[in-house]
Amino acid sequence: MNLAEVIAIRKLIKDYGNLRAVDGIDLSIQKGEVYAFLGPNGAGKTTTVEILEGLRPRTSGEVEVLGLDPWKDNKKLIRQLGVIPQDFKFFDKITPKEAVAFYAGLFGKRADADAILKKVRLEDKASDRYETLSGGQKQKMGLALALVNEPAVLFLDEPTTGLDPQARRSIWEVIRSLRSEGRTVFLTTHYLEEAQLLADRVAIINHGKIVATGSPEDIIREHGRSEVLSLQAPPKLADYLRSKLDLPVRAEDHTVDVELNSNEDVLRVLTLVQQSGIPWTGVSTRQDTLEDVFIRLVGKTTESGDVGPASLGGAK
């Protein structure tokens, strides 16, 4: 483990009976990163997080969090972690301020509830009952509780699932401020937008295997298709271009797409379009998004009934 490495996972396997939920994953997460574990439902995200938190034993492989084995050194580790489980819930009648005091008591810590609630932008609701809070405010209370320990590492399992886009953004803001304090945040999500806009690095997991890692830009560069020049024109233009070019050309409805290898290809294609004499009405270029790459790697797109754009699976 290098000094800045906060989480190290090597060849991690977790079986539930005959089901291999986590299938030999390797990950290295550095201090101060927001790291997103992105994948559809059932991919193995929660299982992995619970192993990292010391809540579940692993079948095999090596895991270290802050230099400790989460299963063997659980007591020592738990005091340095902040955790929000998937589907976090609390007692209806308790206020955020009382909840923070209650948690601090559990850990034998002195906590400045007002300061913590301010940090998660919940100071206005400090004395409101949990049951009256919005979904986003409830998650912020979860974050407040996770901060009681002054944790070096936070594990947030789907912290924004089911929240509206505005509430989601306000949670991201809090997570960014935690990063700026030097804390490491490991979160799971099935929202592509969340991975793309919030995370420094992302691992895409599917069926217990990691299929891509890196910054969103790295992943797009490595797994994305080349840039595409798109023309609004009749399909006969595609036939013409195919006869003159060695580049992949696709035609659909009134759109002709040409995959580019280099910038010079733009000029070659446009010159040929001009020579063809076929009328066209619009031209643009486009590059794969993280969503395009995800769909290619995981073979799935947004499932119905889910909240928000660019999401990959329903909340459990």
Ligand SMILES: Nc1ncnc2c1ncn2[C@@H]1O[C@H](COP(=O)(O)OP(=O)(O)O)[C@@H](O)[C@H]1O
């Ligand atoms: N306690 C358990 N016992 C048996 N199977 C489980 C258990 N927890 C999860 N699984 C299965 O393991 C796989 C991974 O689940 P999970 O880690 O919850 O994925 P995710 O959080 O990505 O949705 C799923 O197929 C799930 O049904």
Ligand SMILES: [Mg+2]
């Ligand atoms: Mg889960």
